[in-house]
Amino acid sequence: MGFYVPRWQPPSWVKYSAPFMLLALITYCTWGFAHRLCYDQLFKKLGRQSVAIGLICVVTFLDALLVVLWCQIKIIGPGRLPKVPPYMILPEDSVDYRSSETTTMIPSLIPPLCYQSGPNGQPIWCNDCASVKTDRAHHSTDLNYCVPRFDHRCVLLCAVIGKDNYRLFLQFVMYMALLAVIVVVSICVFLRQIRKDLDDNLIAILAITIWGYVMSAAMLSTHILCIMKNRTTVEVMARRKAHSKLSYCCYYNVKDGCRYVVQLERDESSDLWRKRPLWRNFSDFLGPNVLFWFIPIGFPNSKHRELEANNDGYPTLPTILGRYYESYGDEGKEMIEKKIAENQYVTKFYAYGDRYHLIN
Structure with missing residues (x-):
């Protein structure tokens, strides 16, 4: 005799919390990078005003770009398959x-x-x-409708990725990796000069951005390989299943x-x-x-x-x-x-x- 275990359905607020958690992490990293490194260290102590202002402008621009891309991914959507009538197999x-x-x-x-x-x-x-x-x-x-060239459901962005917004999703991942590279390289370049004044926020930001770069770079390279073979994420996952239909x-x-x-x-x-x-x-x-x-x-x-x-x-x-x-x-x-x-x-x-x- 078997027991029925109902499948747990998370509340809707859990599903929508991931993008705001990501936004909170980006906001924290931007604040720490701009204030603790660029302003406190480069601008005030090392006298590298032009470098500090340039880095703040670039990082802020990329942050805004990610928000714009996320909004477009949600607004444009994955696309909706038109209703297709039955094929004329019989008269x-x-x-x-x-x-x-x-x-x-x-x-x-x-x-x-x-x-x-x-x-x-x-x-x-x-x-x-x-x-x-x-x-x-x-x-x-x-x-609740069919999506043309359905790729996957992105939990982090709380969005379904299909034919219409796939390019925007790939751009989001690409610019996310670029943002992480700029933050990590900037901290590492000036690490020797600021090691005496290195604060916990910069250490935390360095760890977060390294993790973000590894994740986004791996995702970007995976999708590029899929594009080269003209495969979607769903097709790749089905190919890996031992007992696929x-x-x-x-x-x-x-x-x-x-x-x-x-x-x-x-x-x-x-x-x-x-x-x-x-x-x-x-x-x-x-x-x-x-x-x-x-x-x-x-x-x-x-x-x-x-x-x-x-x-x-x-x-x-x-x-x-x-x-x-x-x-x-x-x-x-x-x-x-x-x-x-x-x-x-x-x-x-x-x-x-x-x-x-x-x-x-």
């Missing part, structure tokens, strides 16, 4: 696609050439959103007009999105303009177009998703085609909507 007259909110028919969608599916070839469905869960999208329980991919073979459902191993599913050359992976995550990789300005995603149709009157996935649309990399497509050529597939079938791929 429309044989399936009753009705909305749960109205009695109107939902226009079925021409299946994309390749999509992640179940073992029977059906796309992944989100019951909460009443929508197809497209590739790399995950449902966020905090936001099986994943499947439904692929449209142009040669015979048939769809093949291929089972993917952990390493194979995480490499689906890697592109060549390496630049395309960085462009996917950070945008095509290198200048904005470092400029801390976010751009909210423009409103997606409504269900635009092709010449036959059926909407397509790229027109619904806009820039949220994810395309497989060259290596992923080659891997899937190789499995099909070697008859390593779960099942195959003909989808009714694929006839429009042949027409177009």
